[in-house]
Amino acid sequence: MTLAAEVVRSREEFAGMRSAWNEAVDRMPGANPYLTHEWLTAWLETVGRRCELRCHVVRDGSRIRAAAPLVCRPARYYGAMVRELIFAGDATSDRLQFIADRADAEAHAALWRSIRAALDWRTIARLEEIPAGSPTDRTAPAGALTRGREQSSTLPFVAVAESWDDFEGTLPGKFRHEMRTRPRIFAGWGAWELTFHRGAEVAALVDAMAELETASAKRAAGHAFFADPVNLDFMRRLLALGPPPEPLLTRLLVDGAPVAHSLGFIHHGVFCGYNLAFRPGYEKGSPGKWVVHQTLRWAHEHGLAGFDFSRGASILKQRYRSQNDHNVRIVVFPSNPLLRLLKVVVFDVRPRLKRLTRDAAAGPAT
Numbered sequence: 001m002t003l004a005a006e007v008v009r010s011r012e013e014f015a016g017m018r019s020a021w022n023e024a025v026d027r028m029p030g031a032n033p034y035l036t037h038e039w040l041t042a043w044l045e046t047v048g049r050r051c052e053l054r055c056h057v058v059r060d061g062s063r064i065r066a067a068a069p070l071v072c073r074p075a076r077y078y079g080a081m082v083r084e085l086i087f088a089g090d091a092t093s094d095r096l097q098f099i100a101d102r103a104d105a106e107a108h109a110a111l112w113r114s115i116r117a118a119l120d121w122r123t124i125a126r127l128e129e130i131p132a133g134s135p136t137d138r139t140a141p142a143g144a145l146t147r148g149r150e151q152s153s154t155l156p157f158v159a160v161a162e163s164w165d166d167f168e169g170t171l172p173g174k175f176r177h178e179m180r181t182r183p184r185i186f187a188g189w190g191a192w193e194l195t196f197h198r199g200a201e202v203a204a205l206v207d208a209m210a211e212l213e214t215a216s217a218k219r220a221a222g223h224a225f226f227a228d229p230v231n232l233d234f235m236r237r238l239l240a241l242g243p244p245p246e247p248l249l250t251r252l253l254v255d256g257a258p259v260a261h262s263l264g265f266i267h268h269g270v271f272c273g274y275n276l277a278f279r280p281g282y283e284k285g286s287p288g289k290w291v292v293h294q295t296l297r298w299a300h301e302h303g304l305a306g307f308d309f310s311r312g313a314s315i316l317k318q319r320y321r322s323q324n325d326h327n328v329r330i331v332v333f334p335s336n337p338l339l340r341l342l343k344v345v346v347f348d349v350r351p352r353l354k355r356l357t358r359d360a361a362a363g364p365a366t
Contacts (some may be wrong), residue, residue: 043314070085155326209258
């Protein structure tokens with residue numbers, strides 16, 4: 001039987017799909033917080049409120065067999081004015097992919113056919129942060145002029161398979177010493193405490209997280225997520241909807257004031273890191289490192305199956321002997337000669353020029 005996909009354009013219709021949607025997410029391999037109905041709803045109501053919903057769905061009766069949660073918006077792509085299909089959750093999410101039962105290749109193919117059919121002469125599909133080697137990646141349409149693909153990010157991941165003491169014993173000795181001696185420094189600052197907050201408790205602390213991150217060095221570097229009021233509204237809305245996913249917030253307080261926090265979400269037994277910040281002036285105590293370390297300890301002690309650091313291959317993350325997963329960017333172009341020429345420039349010429357520039361800067365091999 002040839003599957004056919006429908007395109008859900010009504011936000012009201014999408015809102016009514018909550019139970020069936022989350023059941024489909026629960027059945028798929030690679031389920032994560034960023035694919036849940038609650039996450040996507042919060043995004044659609046805040047960050048993506050001006051986008052047009054284009055959710056491609058394959059059904060088996062009332063059951064969702066596969067889905068691609070997409071939206072459409074006008075954009076500029078390397079100078080060209082286009083309309084682009086993107087994932088709902090774009091720029092706020094990680095490990096984005098199609099939802100399908102047991103890596104159902106037939107359903108994935110039906111979704112891609114539906115997406116290709118939606119690409120008129122000025123519309124591209126720009127899909128970010130797709131796990132490399134996932135069914136969404138493997139089944140993407142091939143073609144020298146129709147598809148561009150490149151690695152976009154690195155995602156360190158720790159599989160929790162041993163006790164915390166055994167795991168900590170494998171870490172570099174200097175790093176273990178650093179983490180174990182931080183409380184002595186904290187004590188010099190005042191009365192300190194480490195707190196963990198789950199579920200509904202976290203909603204009451206959003207403003208405190210935003211204040212801390214906005215005051216941190218991330219603001220000057222342009223990386224403070226909560227400094228954007230729209231992102232702040234997104235998080236408030238997400239936490240108001242309730243689990244899934246379940247938030248976990250780790251905080252270091254000194255004299256009752258927050259010095260550092262680590263926010264993440266637990267889904268299917270895996271902790272997914274999301275936001276980390278610490279207050280300037282406390283660098284000597286390595287508070288950011290320490291709250292991450294304590295959150296990883298919590299994950300071990302509470303029987304989680306994994307700790308997903310999310311994007312960013314920092315030295316800190318590599319100290320935990322984490323495996324490196326990768327995300328890719330896939331862009332599918334329509335039958336438009338100008339846009340296909342742009343595909344060649346972006347995905348063929350640009351990488352070659354980058355390699356030539358890098359090789360020239362490195363100089364001759366010795």
